[in-house]
Each structure stands twice: as C-alpha cells, then as structure tokens.
Amino acid sequence: MAVERTEELVLNMGPQHPSMHGVFRMVVHLEGEVVTKIDPKIGYLHRGIEKLAESRTYPQFIPYTDRLDYLSSPHNNLAYVLAVEKLMGVEIPERAEYLRVIFAELARIASHQVMIGSTALDIAGWTAWSYCFRDRERILDMYEMTAGSRLTVNNMRIGGISNDPPPGFWDALKSFLDDIPEMIEEYYGIFFGNEITMGRMKSVGILPKELAENLSITGPVIRSSGVNYDVRKADPYGIYDRFDFDVPVLHGCDSYDRTLIRLLEIKESAKIIKQAMRDIPEGPVMAKIPKVIKPPVGEVYHRVENPKGELGFYIVSDGTTKPARLHIKSPTFVNMQMLPLISLGWKIQDVIAIFATIDAVLGEVDK
C-alpha cells in the first residue's frame, strides 16, 4: 500500500542564484509555494575590512571603504573621512564641503536608480531595469570625469576632496538635473504605475512601525514605515543644515512604498544638488593638513545618511598613524534582520520582492 507522505521543501537559494543580490544565501522552507521559514546566511563576501584597517595608515584605508557599499562609494568615503576629521579636529574649505554634498547626493541618486532597477528586475520588469541603468550611466560618467573611476570613486580625502571637477562636469551635471523630472516620469510610467507591479508589491511584506523601530532599521526602509528619521536632519553633518529639502515619509509599510520612497528621494537629492550648484564658492578644495596623519589618542563615532540607511564609522586611535580599532556600522547589515521576520507566510515570489526592497549590498553586509 502506498504511504502518503508530505514534507517541507527546503530550498537553498544562493549564493549563486539569479535574484540574489551579490552572494547572499537564504535557506527557504516551503510549504508548496508558501514560505514557512527563512534562514539567511551571510559572510560569503567577508574580506575582513575592519581588521585590514588596523594595518593601514589613515589615508590608505580610504580606498577600502569604496568596497563596502560599492553602489554609493562616495558615501563610504565621506563617512570615513568625516570620522577621521572629527578625531583630528580639521576644518575643511567651503568649496570642498559643497563638492562633497554634490558627490554624496549624486551617489544617492545612482544608488536609488540601481535599487529601483534591480527591484523591477526581480519581478521581471526588464525594461524598467535598463531605463534605470541607462540614466545611472550618466552619473558614472560624471564620476569618471572627476575621479577617473566609475564605481569606486575614492575622491574624498582627509581634509577635503581629491580635485576640482573639470569644466565639462558642470555642464553634464546641469543637463542631468534638468532631465530628472523626465526620468522620474518614465520610471513611474513603466514600473510604478503598472497594475501588475502594484499587485505584486502593494501590501506585501508589511514592516510595522514598531517592529522597524525595535530592529533599529534605518534609511528609506524605516521612512516608508512612517518614521521620520534621516541623519541629515536628525544629526546634520557637513553643511546639510544649509539646504532646503524634505525627507519623504510614506506610511504604507509595504514593498511598494519601500520602492516608491526611493523615487521621491531622487527628487529631493536633485533639489539639494541644485542648491549646492548655485551656492558653491570658489577656492581651494584641500585644507592644510600634515603630511603624516597622526590623530590624537581617543575614539570617535561618526554617522552619515547612506542611500541605504545610517552608516557609521567608529575609530579608536592610539596616537599612531594607524587606527587601533575600526568598526563599521553598516545599514543593510542591520536592515537585513527584517527579512526572516516579515516574509513568513508570503509566496516565494514575494520574498524575492521583499528582499529586493531592502536594497542589500553584500559588500557592506559582509564587510
């Protein structure tokens, strides 16, 4: 007699899977198509960056920060150099401050474009993906003009910024900013306004406000759960207090809002860059700092608003040229906690969409 037997299907997704961003791996327990348990596995991209910092001098470590969140490398540079500057008590020239803001916000736009594009791709919107990447290309070109590299920009220095952008940069920036309303309309038309997209993402993967706060989630993810928290406003760094911009907050708590908020943030970032372009003074871009950087003994923590959330660098200095200890508080590592908690009971397709909306960059999660 045949014995009827049912069992849970344990599916191993990743680290080599078409929809896993980077080398994330999750072990998914399935009851048919419904997810009953998720076991996220991280660490496939662990390079020991925090330990490496202890054997590098302060300026030598800047290129390593590029490799954390490689989709918005200027932000990582910025967070690190701001922390070192805070430790040393360096004042940097005005022009460098403005350039830092411009690059940081450009990186935010580029990162959000990747996020929207790859989320679209994860629910099979191929064309939306290529629109986003087509526009991101223009930002990468601007990086290339200034710093020479397209992904790992590495143009922030302790005490300023590596060099003044060439004249062509400003024209490219202006025409890019002029095209942003059109881009947003295009993304909306092909992706956000689509009935299937709404069906796939609206009220899927609810992250309640309380849970988001308890998990200390930051960035666009918590702002789409109705919490108005942005480091640029809560604890302004650099010259962010001089700009007039809004922090978009949505209350849907679902995958759709987590994606839509990125579109709204692109708009705000463009607003900031426009103001910075208007106000930027002439002058040097590097402060006078000693050749050999030896911060005083002490410890410092500095945080910035990375496109994915709150990025912080904690540095302990023992008065030598190398940090005694360096710790990175990376936003997506923290945000990743929500995945196993909020995706239970959803279909496997929804989990892919929920994972995409965290916008995880494994370089940053695994460090």
Add this chain to the structure above:
Amino acid sequence: MDTLNNLFLIIAAAIRGLFADPHSVWADITMDVVAFLAVIIIIVLAALVLILLERKVAGWTSQRPGPNRLGPRGWFQTIADALKLMGKEDVTPANADRLIFKVAPMIMFSLPLMTLAVIPYGKGMSPIDLDLGIFYFLAISALSTLALLMAGWGSNNKYSLLGGMRAVAQMISYEIPLIFSLLGVVMLTESLSLTKIVEAQGVVPFIVLQPLAFVIYIIAGIAEVNRAPFDLVEADQEVVAGPFTEYTGLRWGLFFLGEYGNMTAVSALAATVFLGGWQGPAILPGWIWFWLKTGLVIFFMMWVRWTFPRMRIDHLMHFAWKWLLPLSILNILLTGLGIYIYQLIPRIGG
C-alpha cells in the same frame, strides 16, 4: 500573381506528377513526408527569425541596439547561438529519472510539429486538412503541460519541480478560457475545420464579430506558451529556469525550439481564427498575408513580454478563474444570443 499565390500548390502538384500514378499509395506517402518536412522547415525558420527578432525587440524597448555584431546588423546571431548549443556537453544529472528526462524535450519539440501541420497557410495549403482542426490543435497543444511536468519531475531538482508544478497549475487553468474563447467562432461557422473558418472570413475577419474572444484568446495564449507576464514556469528570478534548469546543449535547444514553435502555432491559430488567415486584398499572395498576420501577433507578444513585470501565482489563478473564464462564458452567451436574433430577423420580416 496567380502563380505566386499558388506557388506551393504548383510545387506539390509537380512532386505528385513525378509518379506514374499520381494517386497511388506511394504518391500519398511521399506527399505526407514532404508536408512533414515543410512543417519542420517552418519551425526551424520561425525559430531562427523569432529568436533574433525577440532580442531585437528587447533591445528596441529597452533602448539598446540588441545583437549587432555577427553578420549584417547581427542577422547571423541565432546561427551562432545554435552552433554554440551544439558544441555544449550533454549533461544528465546523476539522480535524474533518465528516461523521462530525455524524452521530455522530444515531446516538447514534437508538439508544434503536430499543431502547425493543420494550419491552412494559404488557399488549399493545409499540410493536413482535418475536419476537426481546432479540436485537434487544442488537444495537442494541451500536451505541452506534460512535457514541462516531465522535465520538472525527471530533472530531480527542486527548482525544476517547482517550475513543473507551476506549469501544470497555470496551463490547465488557462486552457479553459482559451478553448471557450474559440467556441464563439465555432458557433458562427458551425464547423471545427480551420479551412472552413478561414473561408467564412471573406468579408469580415472574426475579430470584428468576436472582439472579446480575441482578447481572451491572446491573453490565454500568452499564458499557454509561458511568456511574460505569465512566465512563472521559467521565472529565472525565483526558480532559476524552472523545468529547464538541468538541461544543457541540444536538449535545452529542443525546448527552446519547441517554445518558439508553440508561440508560432498559437499566433498562427490567432491569425487563422480571428484575423482572416490567408484572406486579404489581392495585392499580396495569400500565404504572405497569413505570415504577416501571424507576425503581427508574435510581435505583440514580444512587446508585452518586454514591457510588463511578472504576475504572482495567486493573481494569475484569480485572473484566469475569476475574470477570463466568466468573460469567455459571457462571450459564448452573447454569441448565441446574436445568432438567435440574426436567425429571427428573416422570420419577423417574412
């Protein structure tokens, strides 16, 4: 023009004329073989053109050039791809159910061969003219579920199994509105023969009389051939490549060929049943009209594929059972009512 219109009929007659007795059994068998070869050529040519067209359409919609390296404007790309596939190692997974695993692609490939054989490509140009054409077509095309399930089960891979199960759920659900949408046309022509259906569209194609049925047919047809937004079976973001995950080289190529063959068959049926088949203004030969209409439907499918994201499995089922099925039944009802009123008019008048 007449020669051009009947070009293939003349060729067929010439081949038959080679025999001493044109109506002997041997002549009939030869003609069957010729028809079979013709269908194979149609599928291979269609796949050759369609794969390139698909990639070009994908390029155009996403604002990039598409393949443009090999040959003039990249026209030889598919040939290069096919050669590459032939060179690949044929791998059978160690724990696969070998027989099922190996038979599945053959079934998949044989289905469009069987369905495309009954399509009238021009006046009197059906390779095989069946009185039950539509019925036969639907019965055969439903079998592709079997091929996908066999591939999904035989591969002994979890992704393949999920894809195979999705194939069963999806294709059986969409089979029903697909069949019901064609019933309206059958009621109008009172025939299941595709030749008769085309001949009945001399004045107006049935898309005018059956617009709702056409829309339902196209939607269900896209789902039937597993193309986006209904490509859950091979959704690479979720189940890698669904039932095809473990296939390599020519076996995978056979699946691919079968998929494009199925797409051609579904579009050809749409052209035959709703768009008037080979009927058209006499400026072009009938068989060219037929392929133009089929091409239009295929282009539409590609356009949709590269524009829309994928649906979720439960929405997909809701859509079939709660929208398409009631609408197709409504369409049958309206058609019946229309025919009844149409038959009533002469009685009232007389």
